[in-house]
Amino acid sequence: MRNRDAFSSCHPVINFFYFFLILLITMFCLHPAILGISLAGSVVYAVYLNGRKAVRFSLAFLLPMMLLTLIINPAFNHQGITILAYLPTGNPLTLESILYGVSAAAMLAAVISWFSCYTAVMTSDKFVYLFGRVIPALSLVLSMTLRFVPKFKAQLHVVSEAQRCVGRDISDGGLLRRTRNAVTIFSIMVTWALENAIETADSMKSRGYGLPGRTAFSIYRFDERDKMxxxxxxxxxxxxxxGALTGGLFWRYYPTIKGAPLTPMTxxxxLCWAGLCLTPVAINVHADRVWHALHGEEAVR
Structure with a gap:
């Protein structure tokens, strides 16, 4: 069951800046603690947003992808001086390559998980609100791209059901007939996608989208909560x-594992990074407590 996300109700500037900051640090910092906290925070937030669906996604996609990355890196990357064994090809298996594979797997999984949260929070109308006046054409294309996949899946289900009712399902008949039915469905979907894009472009053009001096209605207001x-x-x-400039987040894997020592500064x-990763969850927990407290007072009354 999907929960109501209080963080999504924040101003689009807050949402976009948060994910920009999180993804920037996750992708360019190799510190294992940073990556581990980022992965944990993204999974917790994804579970809060999507419930069991996020758990299934993590088990069915993220976990196998992490295991594959963990296996591939030591098999092809043989840097490092700590040799654990030799592969059948004669290449060394090093501790540094294994740990770097763990780091790369955690980074990739965290980025994908954060992007899944981003697509749930940063809707197309928020993106157009932020960049519609700066880059109107590109923002329209990106917003259409973001909403294309769910619309395409929904329309594909409708077309497949319609074709099945007339006996043209991809599971009916021999291989040649199934292939012909699949091509027919694909042709219908391509035609629908092109027509939908043209209609959207004509509709936006007729409304004066992107013209200088054009005003637009907005429901977003930057309130005190957003300022805080x-x-x-x-x-x-x-x-x-x-911390990055002073070396507090320094970490390397080759040729030897070396990182910033654990000091009070580190x-x-x-702790600051953990608080940042858990900010949306903290906002949602606070909002849930306020909601339950208000409804509890109404029930007493």
Whole structure:
């Protein structure tokens, strides 16, 4: 069951800046604690957003992908000085390559998991609101792209059901007939996609989208809550940026494993990063408590 996400109700600037900050640090920092906290935070938030669906996605897609990355890296990357064994090909299996594979797997899984949260929070109308005046054509194309996949899946289900009712399902008949039915369905979907894109472009053009001086109605307001969250995000970004510049987040895997020692400064940076990764969940937990408290008072009355 999907929960109501209070973080999605924040201003689009807050949502976009949060994911930009999270993804930037996750993709360019190799510190294992940073990657582990990022992966855990993304999975927790994804589970809060999508419930069992996120759990199935993690088990069916993220976990096999991590295992595949973990296996591939030591098989093809033989850097490092700590040799554990020799592969049948004669190449060494090093501890550094294994740990780097674990790091790469965690990074890839965390980025994909955060992007799944991003697509649930940053809807197409928020993206157009942020970039519609700066890059109107590109923002329209990107928003159409973001909503194309779910619309395409829904329309594909409708077309497949219609074809099945007239005896043209891809599971009916021999191989040649199934192939012909699949090509027919694909042709229908391509035609639908092109017509839908043309209709959307003509509709936006007729409304004056992208013209200079055009005004647009917006339901988004930057309130006090958004200001407080923005200050928190700027604080966390400043602390993490300072930690990166001073070497507090330094970590390498080749030729030897070496990283910044665990000091009070590093601990504070990691605590700040954990707080940043859990910010949406904390906002949702607080909103849930307020909601239950208000409804509890109404029930007493």
């Amino acid at each position: 969250i923005l200050l928190w995000l700027c604080f966390c970004g400043g602390v993490l940026g300072w 601990g504070c940076i990691l």
